[in-house]
Amino acid sequence: MIATLLGQAWHAMGANKLRTFLTMLGMVIGVAAVVLMTAIGQGAQLAVAESINSMGANLFIVLSGSTTSGGVRAGGGNAPTLTLADAAAIRDLPGVAEVAPVHPGSGQIVYGSSNWSTSVFGVTPGYLDVRRWSLQSGTSFGDSDLRSATRVALIGRTVAQNLFGAEDPVGKTLRIRNNPFVVVGVLAPKGQSLDGRDQDDTVLVPLSTAQRKLFGVSFQGSVRMINVQTESAEAMPLVEREMIALLRQRHRLRENQDNDFFVRNLTAVADSAAETTRVMSLLLGAIASVSLLVGGIGIMNIMLVSVTERTREIGIRMAIGARERDILLQFLLEAVIISVVGCMIGLALGIGGALLVNALASTAVVISGASVLLAFGVAATVGIFFGFYPAQKAARLDPIEALRYQ
Amino acid sequence: MSSPPVIRVSALCKSYSTPAGDFPALKGVDLRIEAGDFVAVMGPSGSGKSTFMNLLGCLDRPSSGEYLLDGRAVSRMDKDELARVRGRLIGFVFQGFNLLPRMSLQDNVAMPLVYANVDRAERRTRARAMLEKVGLGAYAESLPNRISGGQQQRVAIARALVNAPHLILADEPTGNLDSQTSEEVMALFEALNREGITIVLVTHEADVAAHARRLVRFRDGLIIHDGAHDGLGRHE
Ligand SMILES: Nc1ncnc2c1ncn2[C@@H]1O[C@H](COP(=O)(O)OP(=O)(O)O)[C@@H](O)[C@H]1O
Numbered sequence: 148m149i150a151t152l153l154g155q156a157w158h159a160m161g162a163n164k165l166r167t168f169l170t171m172l173g174m175v176i177g178v179a180a181v182v183l184m185t186a187i188g189q190g191a192q193l194a195v196a197e198s199i200n201s202m203g204a205n206l207f208i209v210l211s212g213s214t215t216s217g218g219v220r221a222g223g224g225n226a227p228t229l230t231l232a233d234a235a236a237i238r239d240l241p242g243v244a245e246v247a248p249v250h251p252g253s254g255q256i257v258y259g260s261s262n263w264s265t266s267v268f269g270v271t272p273g274y275l276d277v278r279r280w281s282l283q284s285g286t287s288f289g290d291s292d293l294r295s296a297t298r299v300a301l302i303g304r305t306v307a308q309n310l311f312g313a314e315d316p317v318g319k320t321l322r323i324r325n326n327p328f329v330v331v332g333v334l335a336p337k338g339q340s341l342d343g344r345d346q347d348d349t350v351l352v353p354l355s356t357a358q359r360k361l362f363g364v365s366f367q368g369s370v371r372m373i374n375v376q377t378e379s380a381e382a383m384p385l386v387e388r389e390m391i392a393l394l395r396q397r398h399r400l401r402e403n404q405d406n407d408f409f410v411r412n413l414t415a416v417a418d419s420a421a422e423t424t425r426v427m428s429l430l431l432g433a434i435a436s437v438s439l440l441v442g443g444i445g446i447m448n449i450m451l452v453s454v455t456e457r458t459r460e461i462g463i464r465m466a467i468g469a470r471e472r473d474i475l476l477q478f479l480l481e482a483v484i485i486s487v488v489g490c491m492i493g494l495a496l497g498i499g500g501a502l503l504v505n506a507l508a509s510t511a512v513v514i515s516g517a518s519v520l521l522a523f524g525v526a527a528t529v530g531i532f533f534g535f536y537p538a539q540k541a542a543r544l545d546p547i548e549a550l551r552y553q
Numbered sequence: 554m555s556s557p558p559v560i561r562v563s564a565l566c567k568s569y570s571t572p573a574g575d576f577p578a579l580k581g582v583d584l585r586i587e588a589g590d591f592v593a594v595m596g597p598s599g600s601g602k603s604t605f606m607n608l609l610g611c612l613d614r615p616s617s618g619e620y621l622l623d624g625r626a627v628s629r630m631d632k633d634e635l636a637r638v639r640g641r642l643i644g645f646v647f648q649g650f651n652l653l654p655r656m657s658l659q660d661n662v663a664m665p666l667v668y669a670n671v672d673r674a675e676r677r678t679r680a681r682a683m684l685e686k687v688g689l690g691a692y693a694e695s696l697p698n699r700i701s702g703g704q705q706q707r708v709a710i711a712r713a714l715v716n717a718p719h720l721i722l723a724d725e726p727t728g729n730l731d732s733q734t735s736e737e738v739m740a741l742f743e744a745l746n747r748e749g750i751t752i753v754l755v756t757h758e759a760d761v762a763a764h765a766r767r768l769v770r771f772r773d774g775l776i777i778h779d780g781a782h783d784g785l786g787r788h789e
Pocket residue numbers: 569570571576577578596597598599600601602603604605
């Protein structure tokens with residue numbers, strides 16, 4: 148019976164191929180859009196998750212900040228209000244796991260005939276732990292390097308590629324701002340940060356070396372920023388409060404004075420970035436779903452036309468023994484075939500499009516089985532939902548009225 | 554005979570609602586048709602013949618009155634049962650043939666079997682056999698528009714017969730045919746009647762009515778004559 152009905156539906160659809168194709172096209176575009184958009188959305192979410200992971204967990208950044216001088220406030224990190232002693236004091240706070248003071252700067256790096264401009268960070272050995280950064284080759288510098296301000300450097304992969312090409316950088320000497328540095332290690336690749344910077348385009352040197360031999364500081368022991376890692380996510384609010392209180396006290400700020408430093412909760416920033424991409428991918432999916440809905444309405448429209456056109460046929464079928472449910476099934480089946488076949492073509496196009504995006508763009512695109520299944524289920528549902536009303540209209544026709552229809 | 558008449562109607566009325574108010578097309582028809590009879594229905598245009606046939610064929614419901622088909626009250630049947638009756642007990646032949654244009658003749662003939670849940674192989678054999686019977690076995694795979702009107706009507710008769718009904722209702726089956734083909738179609742009806750199938754047939758032509766055993770005349774929604782073929786029709 149079903150085989151016969153399928154055959155009849157196929158026949159009816161074949162009778163008006165262009166119309167069937169156009170109706171199907173609505174479904175095809177809808178499903179392809181849903182698959183592609185969710186793939187792009189999930190790819191974006193994955194990328195964000197990866198950069199959050201590369202950033203390090205439970206992180207604060209404390210920036211030395213604006214001293215108010217004559218009503219003019221300098222931007223964060225410019226005035227040297229933080230010191231190494233502040234960093235040491237923060238480390239002693241309960242809930243703090245690690246503290247990594249940083250002196251950021253930049254410079255021209257030269258190796259042989261190649262040169263490269265990049266950021267140069269003065270850091271302590273603990274920085275690598277806080278940022279969950281490992282080495283691809285070589286070794287890190289240690290506390291002794293920090294004490295004696297040796298000229299050693301860790302370089303990121305981008306720097307290594309641009310200066311050394313295929314050569315092994317470890318043990319080679321390069322020049323940073325004309326000072327010779329020995330490369331002791333190459334950092335493992337980290338990829339893009341949340342704000343889209345290439346995290347591998349960097350050079351790390353001991354903090355003391357950066358301060359004394361590369362950039363110079365206004366006064367001994369000052370730092371521009373301190374990375375603070377807490378023991379757990381739960382500890383973050385407490386640490387934030389305690390840290391602010393501690394720094395205010397250490398900087399002898401009076402009640403009515405503003406902080407001369409900034410505390411940024413990087414984890415909160417990361418969370419909101421993750422939330423943003425999640426909402427964005429939901430939104431993409433929702434917009435794509437609208438096109439699926441429009442496709443469904445297209446099916447309903449055409450099925451209604453088809454029922455009207457075939458009123459006489461329906462009358463004949465009823466006159467020779469078709470029951471309401473036979474007619475209902477016949478038209479419903481046509482709608483479902485259109486939507487399911489359209490869905491399959493749409494899936495193929497959507498997946499093809501996602502693979503194409505993957506191949507052409509560097510952004511990741513993730514096709515999940517769940518989204519494919521979902522699209523398929525939605526298509527069948529759309530077919531049944533939007534096919535039902537016209538099919539029911541056909542089935543409810545009065546035999547004699549239908550036969551009289553010209 | 555203890556078996557009930559195939560058709561028994563009493564005080565059958567049918568009104569159509571029109572913009573000008575209810576129009577009574579049938580005003581109380583009584584009729585009894587025994588199994589194996591061959592009845593010709595005649596009457597001027599608009600006298601209610603088609604209305605009556607549609608009621609007999611369970612395509613429409615009467616406004617009032619009783620209709621017993623094989624002794625069963627049609628008014629008490631639900632929609633599915635009516636569909637079953639239309640598919641299995643009655644074969645309806647229309648003036649305009651009413652074949653489905655995009656289906657082969659064989660598929661057209663086999664269609665009532667689809668709704669009677671007969672399997673594909675059996676449908677094929679029975680549809681073939683019916684086409685052979687009406688002399689169109691060679692055209693099984695053709696489409697309806699490839700054959701003449703007389704041939705189409707024979708296909709429609711084959712479709713009406715395929716589910717072995719014992720009642721054939723035909724509303725002006727020869728109305729669109731020339732006299733030569735009309736004779737062929739009527740010969741077919743006569744042969745079927747000899748096999749024991751009850752036939753009720755509407756016609757305008759006395760020649761056609763002459764094939765029947767009994768004549769019923771309608772005028773203004775009422776039966777004005779019912780009897781053995783009296784030759785009256787020949788003067789119409
Ligand atoms: N669907 C309808 N709506 C309104 N009036 C109708 C309808 N069908 C038939 N009639 C009227 O009922 C009367 C009988 O029609 P019909 O049974 O078709 O007559 P016949 O077949 O004898 O020519 C006619 O006057 C016709 O105009």
